[in-house]
Amino acid sequence: MRIFASVALSSDGYMDDCSSRRLILSTPADWRDVLRLRAEADAILVGAETIRRDDPSLTLHDEALQRRRIAEGRDAEPMKVTLSRSLRLDPRAKFFTTGLGQRLIFTTSNAPTPLEASATLIRCPELTAARIVTELEKRGVHKLFIEGGPHTLLIFFDANLIDMLRVAVNPTVTVGDPHAPRFDAGFSLEKYPQHRQTFDGMEVTTYTLHPDRTQEDLHYLRMAIDLSHRCTPCATCYRVGAVIVTRSGEIYTGYTHETSPTHHAEQEAIAKALAAGADLRGGTIYSSLEPCSTRSSEPESCSELILRHGFSRTVFALYEPSCFVSCQGAERLREGGVEVRVYDELGNDVRAINAHLGL
Ligand SMILES: NC(=O)c1ccc[n+]([C@@H]2O[C@H](COP(=O)([O-])OP(=O)(O)OC[C@H]3O[C@@H](n4cnc5c(N)ncnc54)[C@H](OP(=O)(O)O)[C@@H]3O)[C@@H](O)[C@H]2O)c1
Structure with missing residues (x-):
């Protein structure tokens, strides 16, 4: 908005x-x-x-x-x-x-x-x-x-x-x-x-006060949506892709279950960035779906990870539907001072990739 x-x-x-x-x-x-x-x-x-x-x-x-x-x-x-x-x-x-x-x-x-x-x-x-x-x-x-x-x-x-x-x-x-x-x-x-x-x-x-970064955001968000195709459909997860752009312009990517059956896309991208020694403070994380706010299979939700690592912006295409939980990721991130942008013109692409969940 x-x-x-x-x-x-x-x-x-x-x-x-x-x-x-x-x-x-x-x-x-x-x-x-x-x-x-x-x-x-x-x-x-x-x-x-x-x-x-x-x-x-x-x-x-x-x-x-x-x-x-x-x-x-x-x-x-x-x-x-x-x-x-x-x-x-x-x-x-x-x-x-x-x-x-x-x-x-x-x-x-x-x-x-x-x-x-x-x-x-x-x-x-x-x-x-x-x-x-x-x-x-x-x-x-x-x-x-x-x-x-x-x-x-x-x-x-x-x-x-x-x-x-x-x-x-x-x-x-x-x-x-x-x-x-x-x-x-x-x-x-x-x-x-x-x-x-x-x-x-x-x-x-x-x-x-905040410049309009729509063109840049859509570019990386499409990249995140493309990545989500790599996740094998399963009945218990959304297929999500994530891209991190650090303040110095380095790019890290991830998708759901890329290295572990409990990992979300944002978590995969953050783990790769940290392994490479990247400074995530002030960076932007693009995710095809709203970052989660509660996890049962992991100690931290993706929203908590985003806040803890000091990202300044989060961009996504679709608010999480209520298939599994009621997600409050966007609200928590905004409460934590992260700039959140949602491009729901790409939401149907995310729905199509998650058709296995009946979205
Ligand atoms: N020149 C201009 O551009 C311009 C434009 C607009 C207004 N104004 C002027 O501004 C003055 C009014 O401004 P104001 O600052 O006194 O009041 P306001 O911002 O118009 O309204 C404040 C009211 O909003 C509600 N509210 C605020 N925060 C809330 C929250 N977190 N949760 C729920 N409700 C919340 C409360 O309503 P309740 O009291 O009902 O709980 C509160 O009394 C008027 O004199 C008007 O002429 C000037």
Whole structure:
């Protein structure tokens, strides 16, 4: 998934003032550009407090944008997503009553709620950015657009999950109230590549926090999928291939059961790299299938191995189906600070190679 966040700020860095009225910071041309970005997304996410204070519709407001999405085979509007522990949300809010997008609420509450009539609730004992991103990705969200507020943005910044950030500053608005919500990513943005534009006097800077590495990722992921053909089909295992690319560019490969009937592909590739004295810290591991999170036949799962050896990225094509266990590899890796990318356009190739399991 690629995650894009957007904020509009006053000249002195505030996202709102303390009045009960919604502070409009965007100019019309800036707003059109935000709608263009919304239209590219599969889902738009805001925190519950933004719904309570601003009552945003989170729709496209534009039939041409809707028609373009439909022509591309997508839903007319992106899914709307919010987070709320309290479930203190008004069912009459525009989030629930306007637009064509599906509505999803992530919550830690188990209480019954009338909101279930107009939204799908995802109830989890604990809500982290890694959990939310993984759940959304499994529901087909490839591009997530986060529109605030500051608390919600910070959860995703802290987890290092934001790939691109659009900061739009209105130089004609000053808030000057230390109690008003302020934008703070929690780190300096200056070292990241930036692109500057102006929309109706609004100064927009787009920061690239994680570059898009799709071409390189697809190349090595296809190599991992090719390797998985070498594993003999058996009723108790997935046929998986893995490729490691170290920071210095060395490549190591493995496939399921290559040297032992209990070894997974990632384990085989890691063992070869370690035998060759490779430094795996900061490297990328490509696996045709999501790395496992529990093992009964080995002391460590592949996710634990990936975390212990300090890989910075994991790339795979298919979330592990629930044939044997419920896998939480992607979520654990994200929780551990590993960048996880999933290219499910190659998922059918992995399913075909594992047809012996009825995938
Ligand atoms: N200028 C801009 O670009 C912009 C954009 C958006 C918003 N805003 C402004 O930002 C302000 C609101 O921002 P905010 O930071 O106060 O709130 P927020 O980020 O919109 O929402 C925070 C709420 O999200 C829920 N939440 C957060 N973390 C959660 C977790 N881990 N699990 C479950 N729920 C979680 C909680 O809802 P519950 O309280 O329901 O449990 C929490 O109160 C408003 O003034 C709005 O105008 C400005």
